[in-house]
Amino acid sequence: xxxxxLQVKDVCKSFAGLRASYNISLELYPGEIHALIxxxxxxxxxxxxxxxGELRADSGSVYFGNKNISGLSAAKRAHLGxxxxxxISSLAMEDTVLQNVMLGALGSRGNVFRFFGPVxxxxxxxxxxxxxxxxxxxxxxxxxxxxxxxxxxxxxxxxAVALTLQPKAFVMDEPMAGLGGSGSRQLTxxxxxLREEAPILLVEHDMDxxxxxxxxxxxxxxxxxxxxxxxxxxxxxxEVQRAYLGEEQ
Amino acid sequence: xxxxxxxxxxxxxxxxxxxxxxxxxxxxxxxTLCTRMAILALAGVGLNIALGLGGLVSFGHAVxxxxxxxxxxxxxxxxxxxxxxxxxPFLIEGTKSMPIIWLIxxxxxxxxxxxIGALSLRTSGVYFIMITxxxxxxxxxxxxxxxxxxxxxxxxxxxxxxxxxxxxxxxxQYMVLTYALLGIALWFFSRLANSSFGLTLNAARQSPGRVQxxxxxxxxxQLFAIVISAAITGLAGALFADLNRFVSPTMFSxxxxxxxxxxxxxxxxxxxxxxxxxxxLFVFLEHxxxxxxxxxxxxxxxxxxxxxxxxxxxxxGTLAESGLKRG
Numbered sequence: 001x002x003x004x005x006l007q008v009k010d011v012c013k014s015f016a017g018l019r020a021s022y023n024i025s026l027e028l029y030p031g032e033i034h035a036l037i038x039x040x041x042x043x044x045x046x047x048x049x050x051x052x053g054e055l056r057a058d059s060g061s062v063y064f065g066n067k068n069i070s071g072l073s074a075a076k077r078a079h080l081g082x083x084x085x086x087x088i089s090s091l092a093m094e095d096t097v098l099q100n101v102m103l104g105a106l107g108s109r110g111n112v113f114r115f116f117g118p119v120x121x122x123x124x125x126x127x128x129x130x131x132x133x134x135x136x137x138x139x140x141x142x143x144x145x146x147x148x149x150x151x152x153x154x155x156x157x158x159x160a161v162a163l164t165l166q167p168k169a170f171v172m173d174e175p176m177a178g179l180g181g182s183g184s185r186q187l188t189x190x191x192x193x194l195r196e197e198a199p200i201l202l203v204e205h206d207m208d209x210x211x212x213x214x215x216x217x218x219x220x221x222x223x224x225x226x227x228x229x230x231x232x233x234x235x236x237x238x239e240v241q242r243a244y245l246g247e248e249q
Numbered sequence: 250x251x252x253x254x255x256x257x258x259x260x261x262x263x264x265x266x267x268x269x270x271x272x273x274x275x276x277x278x279x280x281t282l283c284t285r286m287a288i289l290a291l292a293g294v295g296l297n298i299a300l301g302l303g304g305l306v307s308f309g310h311a312v313x314x315x316x317x318x319x320x321x322x323x324x325x326x327x328x329x330x331x332x333x334x335x336x337x338p339f340l341i342e343g344t345k346s347m348p349i350i351w352l353i354x355x356x357x358x359x360x361x362x363x364x365i366g367a368l369s370l371r372t373s374g375v376y377f378i379m380i381t382x383x384x385x386x387x388x389x390x391x392x393x394x395x396x397x398x399x400x401x402x403x404x405x406x407x408x409x410x411x412x413x414x415x416x417x418x419x420x421x422q423y424m425v426l427t428y429a430l431l432g433i434a435l436w437f438f439s440r441l442a443n444s445s446f447g448l449t450l451n452a453a454r455q456s457p458g459r460v461q462x463x464x465x466x467x468x469x470x471q472l473f474a475i476v477i478s479a480a481i482t483g484l485a486g487a488l489f490a491d492l493n494r495f496v497s498p499t500m501f502s503x504x505x506x507x508x509x510x511x512x513x514x515x516x517x518x519x520x521x522x523x524x525x526x527x528x529x530l531f532v533f534l535e536h537x538x539x540x541x542x543x544x545x546x547x548x549x550x551x552x553x554x555x556x557x558x559x560x561x562x563x564x565x566g567t568l569a570e571s572g573l574k575r576g
Contacts, residue, residue: 052462078464087460092455095448103452107463108447112470115443122445165463 004029004063005169005199006082011050011060011075013043013223020046021057022223028169033191035198038220039243044203045087047220048173051201052084053077065168078107083167085158087162087203091146097157098142101129104164132163152183159190169198176206183192188212211235220242253569256455257522260565264529268428272421280420286532287427288488289321292331293512293524295481300510301519302442303474304454307523309365309381310509311389313479315501317362317486319356319392320374322496324350329407347412347426350487358483359476367477370468385506392407392498417491427488431525434481439521441477450474482509511549517563526564 004027013021020043028034038044048056051062053074061070062210069077078084092098102119105128106112119125122234133139136156141149149157155175160172175191177182188209195215204210210217218228221243227234234240264283271279297307327334327343330506334341344350371379393401409417417423441447453460453467462468490496499505508531516527531549538545560567 054458054461073466074461075464075466084462086369090456090459091463092452092459094455095451099448100452103448103460106449107302107460107465111463112445112449112465113473115447116440116444118440118443119445119448120443131486161459161463 005061005170006051006201007063008047009061009063011047011057011062013046013055013058014051018087019223021050024060024220024223024225026225026228028199028201028220030199031195032215033195033202033213035202035204035214035217036220037204037207037210037217042220043223044220045173046223047205048084048171048201051171052082078165079110081165081168081198082171083162083165083169083198084171085162085173085175087177089154089158091154091161092155093145093147095146097133097138097144097146097149098129100146100157101132101160101164102126104132104161105129108165128164128166132160135163137186138158143173152179152186153185155179155183159187167198170194170200172200173203174205175202176204176209179206184209217241251569253520253565254358256565256568259278260522260526260529264525268421268424273562279381280424282388282536284420284424284427284492285489286528287424287431288485288492289509289531290513290528291427291431291434291488292482292485292509293516293528294438295478295483295485296509297478297480297513297519298438298441298481299475300513301523302447302450302454303471303478305370305471305475306378306510307369307475307478308378308503308506308510309369309382309383309385310479310482311503311505312365313358313362313482314486314489314509315392315498317320317483317488318490318496318500319398319404319486320354320357320483321350321400321487321490322406324353325406325410325421326398326404345408345410347417347487347491349409350410350491351511354483354487355480359480362476362479363472366472366479370471370475382503385501385503389498389503392501399497401498403495403499406490406494406496409494413502414490417576423492427492430484430488434484435521435525442521446470446473450559484492494513499532511553513563515553515563517565517567517569520563520565520569523563523565530564 006028008024008026011021011024024047036044046055046076050057053072057070059066064080064082102125105125130139135140136159138153138156138160139191141153159175173234176187184206191213214231214232216228217234218225219240226243227237227240268280268283296310299307324343325345328345334343363382369377372380396402411417412426415422417427449460449465449470453470457467486500512524512527512531514526515530516523534545534549538548556563562570
């Protein structure tokens with residue numbers, strides 16, 4: 001197998017004695033979707049935040065490419081090509097859909113400190129933004145105010161913003177959260193195609209989506225990875241069934 | 250044409266007609282009121298960048314207004330007594346030239362804003378309001394207790410500073426000058442709001458985490474917004490001091506910070522002509538109600554209460570949206 005694009009090594013994090021991450025190690029290889037599952041409170045979001053840079057690990061390190069990025073800010077990590085989407089949409093609600101994707105395009109190009117030229121006339125950014133919107137199927141909504149989008153459309157927009165970064169890897173925190181059947185299927189087929197472009201570390205509760213998409217699955221329980229393997233391996237793993245799947249089904 | 254644009258144009262027509270009428274009728278006092286309005290509006294345009302676009306509730310913009318005022322006061326007082334500011338290691342003399350004073354006032358305000366901003370932006374919400382207020386009070390008490398430039402009594406400048414080719418003591422000419430600067434500031438604001446920087450600043454207000462996730466540090470953008478904002482308010486301070494030919498610690502007081510904020514909120518936070526509408530209403534009320542009672546601020550307070558409770562978009566925002574159906 002190729003070299004891992006994203007590698008988490010022995011990461012530990014606790015909050016006031018509460019263990020949120022304990023010796024977590026996992027890899028994300030080119031071309032794969034690596035799903036991270038686990039019951040509520042298992043520490044999935046905490047791990048995502050340590051990967052994206054919003055939280056610092058107490059110990060252990062995160063490698064991106066060959067670079068140790070453990071000490072970098074979230075903005076720097078994003079700039080290196082690590083794109084994350086949020087569990088709770090954190091879009092600029094008063095802005096239009098187009099403005100939201102323009103922000104992504106702007107962030108990845110750099111050069112924010114331009115005070116005069118109207119940003120919405122910037123051809124290069126516009127092309128990139130419209131391209132991302134078309135790929136998630138929001139091109140008809142470009143001029144709509146983000147607050148007026150449906151929940152599903154906001155999830156699509158989250159992905160579109162990540163696309164504008166032209167990232168080397170995606171980290172997605174529950175992109176399907178709150179989506180209905182058809183919305184979920186639509187996003188599943190989008191992510192399915194996306195893995196060719198850049199691998200995805202996918203935190204997800206929707207098991208249909210996980211089993212349909214994942215090349216590999218890691219199971220997180222009480223801050224520890226108790227198993228990593230293919231879909232079939234995880235399905236057959238008794239410990240996983242006891243800790244997680246059995247609980248929910 | 251959008252409704253907001255129609256309102257802006259109507260506002261411009263009113264604000265140009267009033268001084269024109271006053272000029273024809275030879276009413277210098279009305280011209281002075283218009284000048285006052287333009288200067289206060291300029292201070293508001295400055296704050297509107299930080300508060301309106303950036304969502305940074307600075308309760309310390311009097312610092313920059315006062316710094317602009319004292320820059321003018323100090324430079325002009327040295328020029329009128331022919332005593333240099335300092336002689337060693339190099340000679341710095343006072344000046345009576347407006348362009349030079351403006352340049353120094355904006356530069357000093359920007360520099361101080363950089364320092365205050367860098368410290369204040371480590372906090373947010375109520376703490377940001379409090380820390381900017383604290384800086385304001387620091388400057389206020391410093392100005393009161395520093396005897397070299399008048400201390401509590403302030404500093405009088407006998408002759409208004411000069412601008413090449415203009416007689417600034419003529420109310421019309423000084424008014425035109427302040428209107429022109431206000432016009433430039435408004436043009437700058439509208440460009441800024443639609444620029445790359447404006448888009449990012451706007452997003453940083455709504456969702457800092459998002460801005461960070463696309464690879465931009467919100468801190469940098471917000472700090473720059475405060476610096477630009479302060480520079481414009483500082484320029485207004487220098488003009489204000491020149492209008493009154495007097496500088497006092499009051500320019501640094503928290504009441505001044507509050508008044509600048511009132512212009513923005515009355516007129517419409519983040520709206521291009523918000524501070525203009527706000528300052529115009531403020532000066533109008535100050536003149537009309539101030540003549541009836543010295544406690545006219547009570548009525549201002551009631552109006553502000555009404556705006557905050559029932560017309561969140563301020564004057565401009567409410568008028569602009571009254572014709573539209575809301576979703």
